[in-house]
Amino acid sequence: MDRSYPPKDPRAHPEGALPPPRPEAIARFWRHEGEPGIRGYRAATVCRRGHLQEADLVVPPEYLVLGDSDLGKCSRCGADVLGACQECGLRIRGLPISHAHNKDTDLALPKFCDRCGHPHPWSTRQDRIFELENLLDQQDIDEADKDVVREHLARLQALDPIDDPEGKEARKRWGAIIKRAPELLKGAGSKAAETLIDIGVRRALGLD
Ligand SMILES: [Zn+2]
Numbered sequence: 001m002d003r004s005y006p007p008k009d010p011r012a013h014p015e016g017a018l019p020p021p022r023p024e025a026i027a028r029f030w031r032h033e034g035e036p037g038i039r040g041y042r043a044a045t046v047c048r049r050g051h052l053q054e055a056d057l058v059v060p061p062e063y064l065v066l067g068d069s070d071l072g073k074c075s076r077c078g079a080d081v082l083g084a085c086q087e088c089g090l091r092i093r094g095l096p097i098s099h100a101h102n103k104d105t106d107l108a109l110p111k112f113c114d115r116c117g118h119p120h121p122w123s124t125r126q127d128r129i130f131e132l133e134n135l136l137d138q139q140d141i142d143e144a145d146k147d148v149v150r151e152h153l154a155r156l157q158a159l160d161p162i163d164d165p166e167g168k169e170a171r172k173r174w175g176a177i178i179k180r181a182p183e184l185l186k187g188a189g190s191k192a193a194e195t196l197i198d199i200g201v202r203r204a205l206g207l208d
């Protein structure tokens with residue numbers, strides 16, 4: 001497959017002549033100026049359910065560059081294939097440039113965007129709770145308060161929304177978390193928590 005961009009021969013493209021590239025999309029796509037470079041990462045494409053398609057792209061997937069984000073469907077599950085963070089447009093972190101083996105199987109699929117912290121669609125409830133626990137460790141609050149927050153997070157992790165149809169327990173626990181760790185659900189934490197907290201609960205707690 002010809003991975004050069006723009007393709008050397010536009011007529012080789014299955015859909016015919018290509019429209020002009022979008023420089024702003026390319027500028028958003030790499031984390032650092034000049035990446036790919038020795039400290040950078042290649043780009044990955046991944047389906048919404050987390051099936052890895054490619055892990056070693058050194059140019060943006062061409063459809064993304066062209067403003068048509070259609071990278072096709074996953075051959076394993078039929079879900080849309082994504083080529084960038086859905087929030088900020090950064091590439092999905094693939095293999096390190098310096099990676100010697102260059103095998104897709106060596107990639108630990110990233111769960112969060114490494115620029116904006118937004119969870120990728122394949123990250124699970126558990127992943128997002130883990131992220132909040134990591135952020136909790138950095139909070140400037142008492143260890144005793146951290147322990148209480150950890151306990152609430154563990155209960156929320158296990159809470160099945162079917163057992164809490166009106167969101168009473170969720171509201172109680174998230175409310176208690178905000179009381180003990182007022183900064184936890186701000187910044188990066190707000191992104192990890194976004195899809196964990198039901199809209200009704202968010203409104204009740206004044207998070208929106
Ligand atoms: Zn899939």
Ligand SMILES: [Zn+2]
Nearest residue numbers: 085088113116
């Ligand atoms: Zn992002």
